[in-house]
Amino acid sequence: MTLNKHTWCIIMAGGLGSRFWPISRTDNPKQFIDVTGVGKSMLQLTFHRFEKICPRQNIVIVTGEQYADRVREQVPGLLPYQVLSEPLRRNTAPCVAYAAAVISQIDPMATLIVSPSDHAIFHEDKFIADIQQAVQTVALREWIITLGAQPLRPDTSYGYIQFNEKPSLPRALNLHKVVTFTEKPPLEMARQFIASGEFYWNAGIFVWQLSALRKAYEEHLPAIAESFFSLGLSTPWEELERVYSQCEAISIDNGIMEKAGNVHVMTASFGWSDVETWDSLYNVAKHDSNGNAIFSSNVFTYNTRNTLIVTPQNDNKTIVLEGLDGYIVAVNQDTIMVCNRKNEEMVFRFASDVELKKLIDNK
Amino acid sequence: MTLNKHTWCIIMAGGLGSRFWPISRTDNPKQFIDVTGVGKSMLQLTFHRFEKICPRQNIVIVTGEQYADRVREQVPGLLPYQVLSEPLRRNTAPCVAYAAAVISQIDPMATLIVSPSDHAIFHEDKFIADIQQAVQTVALREWIITLGAQPLRPDTSYGYIQFNEKPSLPRALNLHKVVTFTEKPPLEMARQFIASGEFYWNAGIFVWQLSALRKAYEEHLPAIAESFFSLGLSTPWEELERVYSQCEAISIDNGIMEKAGNVHVMTASFGWSDVETWDSLYNVAKHDSNGNAIFSSNVFTYNTRNTLIVTPQNDNKTIVLEGLDGYIVAVNQDTIMVCNRKNEEMVFRFASDVELKKLIDNK
Numbered sequence: 001m002t003l004n005k006h007t008w009c010i011i012m013a014g015g016l017g018s019r020f021w022p023i024s025r026t027d028n029p030k031q032f033i034d035v036t037g038v039g040k041s042m043l044q045l046t047f048h049r050f051e052k053i054c055p056r057q058n059i060v061i062v063t064g065e066q067y068a069d070r071v072r073e074q075v076p077g078l079l080p081y082q083v084l085s086e087p088l089r090r091n092t093a094p095c096v097a098y099a100a101a102v103i104s105q106i107d108p109m110a111t112l113i114v115s116p117s118d119h120a121i122f123h124e125d126k127f128i129a130d131i132q133q134a135v136q137t138v139a140l141r142e143w144i145i146t147l148g149a150q151p152l153r154p155d156t157s158y159g160y161i162q163f164n165e166k167p168s169l170p171r172a173l174n175l176h177k178v179v180t181f182t183e184k185p186p187l188e189m190a191r192q193f194i195a196s197g198e199f200y201w202n203a204g205i206f207v208w209q210l211s212a213l214r215k216a217y218e219e220h221l222p223a224i225a226e227s228f229f230s231l232g233l234s235t236p237w238e239e240l241e242r243v244y245s246q247c248e249a250i251s252i253d254n255g256i257m258e259k260a261g262n263v264h265v266m267t268a269s270f271g272w273s274d275v276e277t278w279d280s281l282y283n284v285a286k287h288d289s290n291g292n293a294i295f296s297s298n299v300f301t302y303n304t305r306n307t308l309i310v311t312p313q314n315d316n317k318t319i320v321l322e323g324l325d326g327y328i329v330a331v332n333q334d335t336i337m338v339c340n341r342k343n344e345e346m347v348f349r350f351a352s353d354v355e356l357k358k359l360i361d362n363k
Numbered sequence: 364m365t366l367n368k369h370t371w372c373i374i375m376a377g378g379l380g381s382r383f384w385p386i387s388r389t390d391n392p393k394q395f396i397d398v399t400g401v402g403k404s405m406l407q408l409t410f411h412r413f414e415k416i417c418p419r420q421n422i423v424i425v426t427g428e429q430y431a432d433r434v435r436e437q438v439p440g441l442l443p444y445q446v447l448s449e450p451l452r453r454n455t456a457p458c459v460a461y462a463a464a465v466i467s468q469i470d471p472m473a474t475l476i477v478s479p480s481d482h483a484i485f486h487e488d489k490f491i492a493d494i495q496q497a498v499q500t501v502a503l504r505e506w507i508i509t510l511g512a513q514p515l516r517p518d519t520s521y522g523y524i525q526f527n528e529k530p531s532l533p534r535a536l537n538l539h540k541v542v543t544f545t546e547k548p549p550l551e552m553a554r555q556f557i558a559s560g561e562f563y564w565n566a567g568i569f570v571w572q573l574s575a576l577r578k579a580y581e582e583h584l585p586a587i588a589e590s591f592f593s594l595g596l597s598t599p600w601e602e603l604e605r606v607y608s609q610c611e612a613i614s615i616d617n618g619i620m621e622k623a624g625n626v627h628v629m630t631a632s633f634g635w636s637d638v639e640t641w642d643s644l645y646n647v648a649k650h651d652s653n654g655n656a657i658f659s660s661n662v663f664t665y666n667t668r669n670t671l672i673v674t675p676q677n678d679n680k681t682i683v684l685e686g687l688d689g690y691i692v693a694v695n696q697d698t699i700m701v702c703n704r705k706n707e708e709m710v711f712r713f714a715s716d717v718e719l720k721k722l723i724d725n726k
Contacts, residue, residue: 022683303703317697318697320699322703323705323706327686337682337683337684338692350685354663357661
């Protein structure tokens with residue numbers, strides 16, 4: 001299969017990933033970690049997936065300045081424009097504008113796939129087919145296609161997309177016009193969304209032509225469009241710092257998707273999870289007959305059920321668990337965490353407590 | 364205080380310690396481990412305790428051949444006769460006979476304190492006073508004094524000593540003649556023992572003159588007496604192997620104490636635990652306000668109660684526990700164990716399962 005030279009991918013790899021503590025931390029966020037125990041980091045998995053969709057040199061990774069070396073280490077041999085460092089965190093709208101502006105200098109005819117770097121995709125063949133359908137669809141239309149995943153539970157940490165019942169095209173039953181976007185609804189609302197059957201989870205993957213993207217930015221985020229699309233292929237760092245320090249911090253969902261009238265949602269036929277929390281990893285993982293999800297090579301469980309067990313791939317520690325039901329056991333080089341799955345939001349507190357103690361100990 | 368040059372101590376340090384898995388194992392049994400997190404191994408604690416009772420050169424450690432180097436490493440500067448290696452495991456009666464035979468070559472007037480190497484003693488000053496009283500008492504009498512600890516619960520893993528209500532001596536109300544020894548009684552029997560008020564736990568510490576010891580062996584274990592007391596100060600290894608391979612494997616409790624008519628029990632005024640199991644360590648440990656016993660410098664607990672947490676002293680791992688009640692969390696360099704305290708006897712199974720997998724993996 002030849003890859004279309006006008007298909008480009010923007011991978012957003014600037015996340016801090018503190019929800020996955022202790023495996024991911026600010027100095028080692030989730031996208032750089034082999035969360036699912038397959039021997040590749042989330043970023044590597046994402047990159048290799050897109051190598052099957054567009055030419056390797058058409059994949060651009062945007063990340064924080066402090067992570068740029070990490071990106072080049074994990075994906076060796078990238079050209080300079082393929083790793084874009086952001087001087088400041090300004091959410092996703094500036095991030096995508098920056099990458100699109102750089103790509104526009106190389107290929108004004110580009111079709112862009114915008115993707116997070118740290119989500120889990122199951123059934124890669126279906127993912128590739130979906131994305132290709134989206135790319136072909138937007139080639140003929142000034143549409144923004146967003147990928148929507150079938151919601152499995154009333155998760156309040158996800159974005160929800162309400163869609164028009166009528167398919168957008170007579171021959172593409174998996175494409176519907178977007179009616180509303182709702183970020184992180186309260187539980188009762190999430191329940192109603194699911195019960196109605198009119199909502200998808202927002203998978204955070206967008207497909208559109210560069211020209212459509214630019215038009216959308218110019219209409220809905222004119223200040224960002226103006227400062228980013230006037231940048232050249234290689235912008236001096238000071239200039240970039242100036243642009244970022246002056247620009248609004250806003251997500252692409254809030255800044256574009258909620259306002260644009262031409263957004264269509266494509267039903268993902270692949271399996272998807274943002275794997276943003278331990279519990280979401282548990283939910284997407286394979287379970288053994290006791291309901292345990294084990295991402296670790298050397299685990300012995302006894303009377304243990306519904307428990308998620310994660311160690312780094314290269315770690316040879318033996319883990320023996322007896323009498324646990326519904327826990328998260330996460331181990332890295334220097335930390336061991338055992339936490340009831342129901343209380344997984346406490347990892348924020350764990351992380352800050354541990355950091356605080358380190359600060360005090362070092363004083 | 365000058366130490367009596369005829370007071371000797373035999374420390375039995377040949378245990379395999381598999382009940383403390385994963386911290387202790389056959390290649391690293393409990394006596395060599397800093398179980399209680401004070402920076403010294405159980406053997407070192409025991410040795411230093413006896414240095415306050417008898418001259419350093421009067422302390423003899425008997426251990427398995429494979430552990431002799433470990434002993435010399437942990438207690439440096441010992442003379443050759445102070446570390447006696449046993450070629451085979453033959454329980455405690457041959458072990459004590461061997462050490463007594465060696466000591467008899469140096470000091471026929473010796474008074475002997477026989478002690479395990481891996482028990483926990485609390486209130487060291489009281490321990491020293493008790494032992495000194497016992498030493499003084501046997502100096503004048505051909506008695507065997509065994510130390511008895513007040514039983515705290517119907518523990519079925521301990522030995523029980525039934526004592527005569529009447530004190531053995533008018534002025535020593537803490538000394539009673541022994542009526543029976545019972546090793547590891549069934550639970551119902553242990554309950555009755557405790558209810559009766561006539562029983563102590565057998566702390567496994569014996570005080571007697573060398574001459575009384577020899578007489579007891581000659582009477583109750585004549586074969587062992589004959590082969591061991593004919594040995595010289597430094598026996599060729601082959602000769603020792605021959606003696607051990609031919610001798611009966613029997614405990615000093617079964618072989619001597621249960622049969623001898625001159626055994627008296629002294630009520631220990633110190634705190635004692637054989638610390639033979641995780642739960643016994645939990646029971647003797649200091650508890651925080653949530654009932655947690657923490658032998659670890661870097662532990663964060665949340666909603667966690669009645670849990671024992673042990674890491675090696677020199678280990679800097681951070682341990683975060685949430686939502687555990689009544690567990691054992693034991694961590695060493697290569698293994699992490701979380702086990703319900705109620706099922707702690709399963710550590711035997713864990714150990715063998717882990718060893719088996721290692722064997723299979725290495726094939």
